[in-house]
Amino acid sequence: MTALNWPKERIQEMAKTIRRDVLVGIFKAASGHPGGPLSAADYLTALWFRHLRLDPENPKWENRDRFIMSNGHCSMLNYALLARRGFFDPSYLMTFRTKDSRLQGHPNATELEGLEVNTGSLGQGLSVGVGMALGARFSKLDDVRVFVNVGDGELQEGQMWEAAMSAGHYKLDNLIVTVDYNDAQIDGHVKNVMRIDPLSDKLRAFHWDVVWADGHNIDSILIAFQGAIEAKNGRPTAIIFKTLMMKGCPSYEDDPGWHGRPPKHDEVAIMLKELGFDETPQEALASYGEPRFK
Amino acid sequence: MTSLVGAPIEAKYEKGEPVLTREAYGNTVVALGKVNPRIAVLDADLAQSTLTKFFRDDPETGVRFVECGIAEQNMMNIAAGLSTMGFIPFISSYAQFLASRSLDQARNTVDYTNLNVKIAAAHGGISVGQDGPSHQSMEDISNMCALVNMTVVVPADYYETIKVVRWAAEYVGPVYFRLGREKVPISTSADDPWVHGKAxxxxxxxxxxxxxxxxxxxxxxxxxxxxxxxxxxxxxxxxxxxxxxxxxxxxxxxxxxxxxxxxxxxxxxxxxxxxxxxxxxxxxxxxxxxxxxxxxxxxxxxxxxxxxxxxxxxxxxxxxxxxxxxxxxxxxxxx
Structure with missing residues (x-):
């Protein structure tokens, strides 16, 4: 199995589907984090449906690319990406955060194949990615690339910088970090809670390459990924995607309050309409059918 | 891969003779690394002290030594990443730092994902002495035993340490084992059996x-x-x-x-x-x-x-x- 290499129109259509999966799933669970998944949906859909080499029939395939959602509260986005790439049936997304579901609040790899490691306690995924990138080097798995998605608020964790230092030191050019720079975290806008800027200068000082992209412009996203993947210069790459929390639902965009609260019925009705779906929340829910894993 | 579990151990020390447990550790990971190319060793600027320098300085094993610098949290999770790639990482530092500073990483990434990481905690207990309480570890057993998948082992002496390290390399799952700083008088025999979970x-x-x-x-x-x-x-x-x-x-x-x-x-x-x-x-x-x-x-x-x-x-x-x-x-x- 290789990368899907989808064209951009198909990616854009899939990103819309994935936003719907996220919102309806969190609405059904009445629990979860919609804000981050909607800000990262465009660029992670591009990554998953164009570049990531995965085999849903053989999730442990040795030569697969590794993906870590280090900001594990964006679990619903990870689940929607897995479901739409064929790891399980999309109807199963509606079991999110319920008893006996494999789709736990934060990703649990011991329950769900396709996840590489458990995340949720912020700041830990990049270090794991460093270990994977080193492991790929030790094993001479030269085709394997390691992608780690991190939140911008997550960069306030000290361990992120230990990890960044080690990735630069070990010249891990098989490691690519995507930063969801939506400037929103639980207590407000990142710039007010605890400044992380100047982010480029910080990462470059740790011997990284840094690229900025518009996380909601498909051309900008594809150019950034292409460049990062092709670069083999002894430096890890960070792509900083400028994004908006709740992107796609203009009535709610850029409001940090959406970090971790589920939409109510009237809100999800507006969100679906703004995403371009002509359906009520009940109709959307019913469209997933009886949940089954495969 | 050749197993070292149960292989003969040279009875070079008498009962009561004081010997370093970390010397047993340092030598055993080298022996393991030579028969199993999946063994990796990580240290956080203490290779001189934990004696992982033996692994680092041997040309055959040194290629899988990862110096992490003074960053135990990062080290714990680099080991986690290596384990997902099929390696058997042994991470070394002082017990105080591994079981306290990187407890979150041990809990949320290593233990919760049930990863095959071996935590070799040197200078456990108070026998580190003159360095004082900042370097003494008197809460590590409690911290580590509360982790669901973790198994916790405290070898008594040099011979037992060799057996435990050999076993840990073959056991699949997270292991915490505690070593001391001081020489410890030998109280077991080279040919005593060592069985995980048995007194x-x-x-x-x-x-x-x-x-x-x-x-x-x-x-x-x-x-x-x-x-x-x-x-x-x-x-x-x-x-x-x-x-x-x-x-x-x-x-x-x-x-x-x-x-x-x-x-x-x-x-x-x-x-x-x-x-x-x-x-x-x-x-x-x-x-x-x-x-x-x-x-x-x-x-x-x-x-x-x-x-x-x-x-x-x-x-x-x-x-x-x-x-x-x-x-x-x-x-x-x-x-």
């Missing part, structure tokens, strides 16, 4: 049981000798595996010998004594117990033997406490 009976007797781990085992051996001079002959169990605890051996000790004294180089809150006590009170043999451990205090900075005096981690105190336990047992008529 080793070093002496049998009917006058209660002393259960010890790690650095306290040789002190318990001395305590046994003192008691013997008074005509008191307890059983002695070397409880090297703290989790999963050998409940069977504890219940048998309670049923057959009537009193139990535990000895550990750890805070009395949450260590071997607490765990043995839980097994005893849940059994049908609620015998008197005494717990020798650090009485919930920072002990300061002094040579290890002096600190052990302050905390009561001495053969004399083990013997005295055991006589108390036996006295209570006899008053109650249960022994």
């Amino acid at each position: 080793l009976m070093l002496a049998d007797g009917a006058d209660g049981t002393i259960i010890a781990c790690g650095y306290m085992v040789h002190k318990a051996v001395d305590a046994l000798e003192m008691l013997g001079e008074e005509g008191i002959h307890p059983r002695l169990l070397n409880m090297s595996t703290i989790k999963p605890i050998d409940s069977e051996a504890i219940i048998a000790a309670a049923a057959e010998t009537g009193a139990i004294t535990t000895a550990e180089e750890h805070n009395v809150y949450g260590g071997l004594g607490s765990i043995v006590a839980r097994v005893v009170v849940e059994s049908d043999y609620r015998v008197p117990m005494r717990i020798v451990g650090i009485p919930n205090m920072y002990l300061g900075s002094a040579p290890a033997d002096d600190l052990c005096e302050v905390a009561g981690l001495t053969p004399e105190n083990i013997a005295a406490k055991h006589k108390e336990a036996l006295g209570t047992a006899r008053m109650e008529g249960s022994a």
Whole structure:
């Protein structure tokens, strides 16, 4: 199995589907984090449906690319990406955060194949990615690339910088970090809670390459990924995607309050309409059918 | 891959001879690395001290040595990442840093994902002495035993350390094992069996049981000798595996010998004594117990033997406490 290499129109259509999966799933669970998944949906859909080499029939395939959602509260986005790439049936997304579901609040790899490691306690995924990138080097798995998605608020964790230092030191050019720079975290806008800027200068000082992209412009996203993947210069790459929390639902965009609260019925009705779906929340829910894993 | 579990160990040291457990660790990971190319070793700027420098400096194994710098949290998770790629990483630093500073990483990434990471914690307990409480570890057993998938082992001496490290390389799952700084007198034999989760009976007797781990085992051996001079002959169990605890051996000790004294180089809150006590009170043999451990205090900075005096981690105190336990047992008529 290789990368899907989808064209951009198909990616854009899939990103819309994935936003719907996220919102309806969190609405059904009445629990979860919609804000981050909607800000990262465009660029992670591009990554998953164009570049990531995965085999849903053989999730442990040795030569697969590794993906870590280090900001594990964006679990619903990870689940929607897995479901739409064929790891399980999309109807199963509606079991999110319920008893006996494999789709736990934060990703649990011991329950769900396709996840590489458990995340949720912020700041830990990049270090794991460093270990994977080193492991790929030790094993001479030269085709394997390691992608780690991190939140911008997550960069306030000290361990992120230990990890960044080690990735630069070990010249891990098989490691690519995507930063969801939506400037929103639980207590407000990142710039007010605890400044992380100047982010480029910080990462470059740790011997990284840094690229900025518009996380909601498909051309900008594809150019950034292409460049990062092709670069083999002894430096890890960070792509900083400028994004908006709740992107796609203009009535709610850029409001940090959406970090971790589920939409109510009237809100999800507006969100679906703004995403371009002509359906009520009940109709959307019913469209997933009886949940089954495969 | 050739297994080293059960391979002969050269009996180069006599009983009672003081030897470094970390020397056993440093040498054994090199031997493992030579027969198994999946073994990796990580250190956080302490390779001189944990003796992983042997692995680093051997050309055959050094290619899989990862120097992490002074960054234990990052190291714990780099090991996690390596394990997902099929490697068997041993990470080394001081117990204080591994089981406290990187506890979140050990819990949320390594243990929760049930990853095959081996945590080799040097300078455990207070025997690090003069460095003072910032470098002493008296809460690591408690911290690590509370992690669901973690198994916790405290080898008693050089020979046992070799067996534990060889075993850890083949066991699939997270392992925490504690090594000391000081030389520890040999109290087991090169050819004693070592079985994960099983206590080793070093002496049998009917006058209660002393259960010890790690650095306290040789002190318990001395305590046994003192008691013997008074005509008191307890059983002695070397409880090297703290989790999963050998409940069977504890219940048998309670049923057959009537009193139990535990000895550990750890805070009395949450260590071997607490765990043995839980097994005893849940059994049908609620015998008197005494717990020798650090009485919930920072002990300061002094040579290890002096600190052990302050905390009561001495053969004399083990013997005295055991006589108390036996006295209570006899008053109650249960022994």
